[in-house]
Amino acid sequence: MPNASDYLAGLGASLEGLPAAQVAVIVELPFGLVHPEGAVNRALLAEGAPERLAPAVSDFLEVVGARVVPQVRAFVEAVRERGGTVVIPTLGGPQIDTALLAPTVRSLARLLSTDAGMHAASVVAVEPDDVRITRTAVSAFTGTPLDMMLRSRSIDMVITAGVYTDGAVSSTARDAADFNYQSVVVADGCAGLDPVRHQASMRNHERLFGPVASVAQLLTTITADASRG
């Protein structure tokens, strides 16, 4: 019987080493989706929500708290130190008019906006040199100046990390590949509510769009900007 590896053979792209100045990391870690007290997780576990969601949410929060958030935080710090670009897209906020957003994110934006903007914030603290994007759709590229901002910095590799793997991460990483960036997804820096869809998105990425690499692999691939220090 054929299996998925027959299709992977020969197609997976290899990771090409690059100076950090040509690397951008897109961090998809909004408080409302990844914190146990975040608006989405509270809604998923609220009275009246389908009970079958509880185990999935619990597993998701475990993976995110123990692995995804610490790994991505450490990676983002290292990329900043080496002179790379960090992109933090946000969705929602107290002033947001959801009618101006794509229908794919309207209800989520409303939910993320319910707690005085707190839940729209990233759990990775924004630094002054970071690129901040106000998201309008699931893909961070759609309806934002992200592509132009990356091109103006001569970025060649776009690394996407965060949640949900089959939502924002996949849409953004697919677009990055279509725009001819070396599109990388962080193996130990992503999570989804549904493990099957998470795995399917990771496999699709590796097979069709670009490398899936761990934080450790990426740190050996991205070299410090020679002009710094």
Added chain:
Amino acid sequence: MSDDPPVPNWYEHDGLRPIPPWNPDDQLDAVTTALVVIDVQYGNASPDHGIGKRMRDEGRSEVGHERFTRVATRVVPNVNRLAEAFRQRESLVVYLTINSLRHDFRDIPRNRRRLAGWRHGGTGMTDLSAPPKEHQILDDLGPRGDDVVLNKTTIGAFTSSNLPSVLRSAGIQTMVVSGVSTNSCIESTVRGAADMGFRVVIAEDACGAAMQAFHEEAIATMNGQFAAVAPTTEILAALSPIEQLHDSRAERGLHA
């Protein structure tokens, strides 16, 4: 502010699923709905050309069995049923293709170059007047008459073709999506369409992928998050009846 349903409903359809699930009572307005048929070309949808030929030459035809069986038994007949109904209503039918326009694949993104070589026998489509067999849409499938054919150079149609302009110009609000591959070009195109505000209905039994598992996982990912998913028979039943179309077009100032 918008008049969307209130927040507490958003998680009802299995988590973050903002798009209402398909309801067999749903209606599809034939004037504002387009059929989009994605990448059913000899290079990736025939056991005798492109990827299929390569697999056969390497002695591993069984790897392509699920894909080519699905194309022959589901995709081709169901796309034809849909396309015939859309043409009868003078609705928009768009066929997408994927190909490089250069021998060296320089015009397509780097992640696609190796696969493009497999699909097209090591060359792109440099002569538009006589495209290689691998580029052509399966003869059984179309295009016919006024159908629109657009080439794209990326996996998603919204990043490299003028599909958005064609759909807008034609007043399209809803896309019925079919073709191959569900987890690849279909999923990227559906994600792009939904983010651009189009309503998307996936004709599940008119789509296929390299493996049935890839297809099913992609359908589960898109359903409710980016699109509604429906069987061809129910989409056909939901299309405006032909006898109503003359008045409908006249009311909208369109050529009847």
